[in-house]
Amino acid sequence: MSNEARSGEVPVLSTHGLTIRFGGHVAVNNVSCEFRPGTLTAIVGPNGAGKTTYFNLMSGQLPPSSGTVRLYGEDITHLGAPQRTKRGIGRAFQLTNLFPNLTVLENVRLTVQSRAGMGLNMVSMWASHIELIEKAEHFLHLVALTERRHENAAALSHGDKRKLEIAILLALEPDIFMFDEPTAGMSVDEVPVVLDLIQHIKAMGDKTILLVEHKMDVVRSLADRIVVLHNGYLVADGDPTEVMNSPIVQEAYLGAGVADHV
């Protein structure tokens, strides 16, 4: 990863003819797209459009049927999720996907530990690595979960689970942040915390942010670019106002009445 590569000449992440079939159903169909640093791209589309599946293909949870994924121009299609995470692709999940019987703090501490490359250390005590614990506490503070840190993740409310999901993503300190409906199911007063965090990441300037979001006001306020998926196809891609006003989006997406989807 040279400086030149990071500067935006080469896209950070790109997909080329990415396709996946589940039996006869093509969930993601020949999608080619490039993502550049310092840009927040909103990926929108109706339920079942293939947004989460597209994410899974990029972050390595699923192998594609055909097509490639590239990171700084390098083909990473053959790499699994752990290797992609290590290379800077950070993923938060739509359906919260935590370690339910470990504490909130431990959920994040494990993430910090992975980032620190300490997982294979068998000789020291986990509790003696105070720096990892403190770092984890820092991320919990960012999402306002400090008070709950000693509770099991399973005991959290839905909104707090979503916040923990975000704390884990932050703790990965990735170059590429992939948010899959981060505010879905949150109460109105919890949403601003999340939006502020995303704004904050954006303000860092060099991060590549991918955001799947149904709430149009959120998309409007954050996105630099909008990509529309429909039935697995990429049907529109470009400047937010342009895309929102294009006939295909009006028909395929906004007309579908999912703007208030939770």
Added chain:
Amino acid sequence: MLRTLLSGDLPRSRMLSATLLVVFIGLALAPFVVSGARSLNVAATICVFVVLVASYDLLLGYTGVVSFAHTMFYGIGAYGVGLALTGMGPSWTAIAVGTVGALLVSLVLALVIGLFSLRVRAIFYAMITLAVASAFAVLASQLSDFTGGEDGLTFKVPELLQPSFHLLEATIMGRAIDGKLITYYLLFFSALGLFLFMLRIVNSPFGRVLQAIRENDFRAEALGYRTVIYRTLANCLSALIATLAGVLMALWLRYVGPKTMLSFEIMTDILLIVVIGGMGTIYGALIGSALFILAQNYLQVLMGQTSAALSGVPFLANLFHPDRWLLWLGVLFVLSVYFFPTGIVGKLRAGTLAKVDRRP
């Protein structure tokens, strides 16, 4: 000091600390407080089982992997020293060669089983280990020229460990300092060392990853942990420690045979002890083994006495007949699982669970 020895994983319950202390002191002083070869044999068996069961807990309780091949690794350790001592004569070199050879065989087998099958679904993994372990047990009894077949092998151990050897003329607390005593303490301190080693592993950064994998392997991958590597490592560690437990048992019994070392019964005993003691606690192995082995050895005696005392009452006397001990052990097991689903350690710790991950 104690905190470091226990890797920061303190019992966290007064009752649990007391129970652990009783078992520990009991085992430490066993040769001086119990009399007779049988009692010492029980204590030695407990020492070995603590190691065997704790190493299984590493896999089942911490990593969430169900394996039926644990006795196979135990058997490899036992047969390793058994064959070496038979073939090379009673020397420490033979023990070293047998142990290292057995560890290598176990390592290779654990690696192969792990890499080939830990990617597949848990149920297939359990099936594969079952198949490999059965094949191994059959092999051990079929190769009778080599392994002694069903009868097994009786062999001599180095002089220092022989019962007829006396280190001192004098006795301590009425107890002769003979080879049997030395062997017992060899077992005791090896078991203690291995136990503390396992306690360290589960409380290391690596051990925390194992628990994360047990909880949600999909997410552990997304955090950057390659679960196949972690599972395979846990599998190898567990197998190697079980092998050492087998070595210790063979040295104690001066005998190896398929029934004592490889039978499926031992596998079910291990499973029962892990569950009774408390999965994912390591300490459960200590309490569970002590309780289970004591019950296995003394329930029959106790029942014989009860039955004799009740000889006037026909039905009850029959119910407590010593031949029914297995039935009662079963009843005890069902009751303990019903009342302590998280095991004895889980139950004793329940009141303090909220503090589990609090920083020192």
